[in-house]
Amino acid sequence: MRSSQVETSLSVEKSIVVLKQLCKEPYEFKMTELVRMTRINRTTLYRLLNTFEQQGLVIKTYNGYKLGPMAYQMGTVYLNSFAFSDKIYPVLKKIASISKESVGLAVREGERVISLYEIEVEQPLKMNYKAGLLYPINRGCYGKCLMAYYDQKRVEEMLEEQTFTKVAKNTLIQTDDILNEYEKIRQQGYVISDEETFPYAVGVGIPIANSDGEVKTCVAISFLKQGRYKKKIEKMLQILMDHRIEMKQYMI
Secondary structure, eight states, rough: HHHHHHHHHHHHHHHHHHHHHTTTTSSOOHHHHHHHHHHOOOOHHHHHHHHHHHHHHHHHEOOOEEOOOOHHHHHHHHHTTTTHHHHHHHHHHHHHHHTTTTTEEEEETTTEEEEEEEEEEOOOOOOOOOOOOEOSSSHHHHHHHHHHTTTHHHHHHHHOOOOOOSSSSTTTOOOHHHHHHHHHHHHOOOOEEEESSSSTEEEEEEEEEEEOOOOOEEEEEEOOOOOSSSHHHHHHHHHHHTTTHHTTTOOO
């Protein structure tokens, strides 16, 4: 490979590293933070960010850098590429209206779990789920549900390749525990997340299979844990089940 081709390849790789970092919380970083997190030297990083800014991929703010309108446009194109986009959102809104809780939909793209829609109701404390985020495979409704129906041999390899942090009291961090949870999800046909992501956060979700019987979509309801929450889990699960057939018809 010619030196110019090598340089171009490295430049592309560095660009991807920078954009991926800007997709992480808190979604806005100072130059010094980006240098430290990406391990890209300041001169190269400045050149990349300047190019991104000219193209609208990045915005320079008083506090640093964050993704710009072109990145949003690209995400919107991705979202609209799903055939069910104009059909499924009204169903999710209906579920949110009936449950009076936050509702969302995530898909598995390859080996990544990404949130496509999040409808958050007016509550004193927000769940802070956001469309476009990637979700871990060891906790929460999305990651657990969608990986439970993925190639389990590959899933085992993925679990062995990663180290998980206990971010809440019920976060699953051991490979065997996660695999047992996947098996439980497949057997019962739904997923529950009980204080796995942060304190008092509860979620219940169901897998939605496409026309080929492949599960690449999960719809979930999230709420704050209080009182007789197990009864509420049953109620939220029933609401999801009541709309399962309606949602499934839009899965291709």
